[in-house]
Amino acid sequence: MLTRPTAAERAAALPGDGLVAPADVVMDRAFSLPAPPDAVWPWLVQLGKRRAGWYLPGFLERVVPPSRRGLRHLDDRLGHLAVGDVIPDWGGRDATFTVASLEPSQHLLHTSTRGHTRLTWCLRLRPEDGGGTRLHLRLRMAPVRHPLLAARFGGLVDQLTVMGLAAGLRERVRSVSEAPPAGG
Numbered sequence: 001m002l003t004r005p006t007a008a009e010r011a012a013a014l015p016g017d018g019l020v021a022p023a024d025v026v027m028d029r030a031f032s033l034p035a036p037p038d039a040v041w042p043w044l045v046q047l048g049k050r051r052a053g054w055y056l057p058g059f060l061e062r063v064v065p066p067s068r069r070g071l072r073h074l075d076d077r078l079g080h081l082a083v084g085d086v087i088p089d090w091g092g093r094d095a096t097f098t099v100a101s102l103e104p105s106q107h108l109l110h111t112s113t114r115g116h117t118r119l120t121w122c123l124r125l126r127p128e129d130g131g132g133t134r135l136h137l138r139l140r141m142a143p144v145r146h147p148l149l150a151a152r153f154g155g156l157v158d159q160l161t162v163m164g165l166a167a168g169l170r171e172r173v174r175s176v177s178e179a180p181p182a183g184g
Contacts, residue, residue, distance in 0.1 A: 003030055003031055003032070004030070005028040005029065005030035005136060006030070009028060009030055009136050010028050012136075014107070014122045014124055014136070014138050015100075015101050015103075015107050015109045015122055015124070016100060016101065016109040016111070016120035016122045016138075016140070017120075017122075017138075017140065019100065019111060019118075019120050019140075020118050020119060020120050020140040020141065020142050021140075021142075022142065023140040023141060023142045024141060024142040024143055024144035024147040024150070025139075025140070025141045025142070025144050025147050025150045025151050025154065025155075026138065026139070026140050026141075027138070027139040027151075027154070027155055027158050028136065028137070028138050029136075029137045029138075029158065029159070029162040030134060030135065030136045030137070031134075031135055031162075031166040031170075032128055032132050032133065032134050032135070033132055033133045033134075033135060033166075033169055033170055033173050034131075034132050034170065034173060034174055035131070035132065035133060035173035035174075036127060036131050036132070036133060037105040037106070037125040037126070037127055037133045038105050039133075039173055040105075040125055040133045040135065040169070040173055041104055041105040041125065042074050042079055043055070043074070043169055043172055043173065044108050044123055044125075045078070045079055045080070045081050045108070046071065046074065046075060046078035046079060047087075048087035048088060048089065048097070049087070049088040049089055049090050050088050051078050051087060051088075052070055052071040052075065052078055053068065053069060053070030053071060054070055054090065054161070054164070054165060054168075055070040055164070055165055055168030055169055055172060056069075056070060056164045056165075056167070056168045057164065057167035057168050057170075057171055058171060060164060060168075061168075070168060072171075072172060072175070081099050081102060081108070082099065082102075083099050083100065083101060083102065084098065084099060085098070085099045086098050086099075087099070087110070089112070091112075091114060092114070095112065095114060096112060097110035097111070097112050097121065098110065098111050098112065100120070105125055106124065106125055107122060107123065107124045107125065108122070108123045109121070109122045109123075110122075116143060117141050117142065117143060117144055118141070118142060118143075119139060119140060119141045120138075120139070120140045121137070121138070121139050122136075122137070122138045123135060123136075123137050124136045124137075124138075135166075135169075137162060139158060
């Protein structure tokens with residue numbers, strides 16, 4: 001389940017905040033996953049169009065064309081990212097993200113430009129009590145011609161997208177954590 005970010009999460013400085021400052025629109029989302037950051041990290045690294053996809057829950061992926069379904073396994077060929085790598089995005093034919101910063105099992109920061117709008121998308125992982133992970137996502141954008149419209153309509157699209165990502169990631173990390181040990 002997607003939860004609202006806490007007041008502390010919304011107030012926290014995240015990598016990339018200074019790259020789009022001041023931001024016209026800031027969207028914070030957060031959710032918890034039943035696996036430690038080291039187990040969640042590989043799933044985040046392989047995200048993206050022409051990579052592992054954007055992970056939706058199984059019931060939604062059944063109605064998505066097979067070519068747009070997210071991988072349901074970790075693929076070693078997609079397990080490495082470096083600063084400067086460009087990842088295609090579904091936000092348009094030429095839309096991409098560029099990896100601006102990454103700290104394995106801690107954060108992954110993407111930047112992009114869509115028209116005249118610059119954006120950052122930070123995915124920050126924090127360990128939770130009980131061995132889980134709190135994933136905090138922050139999207140910052142500027143300049144935005146209609147900030148209220150972007151915050152409301154874009155916020156709804158972002159909310160739905162992150163809800164799907166949360167459910168899809170939860171299924172994937174659970175299936176890996178519940179798999180029998182190799183050779184057992």
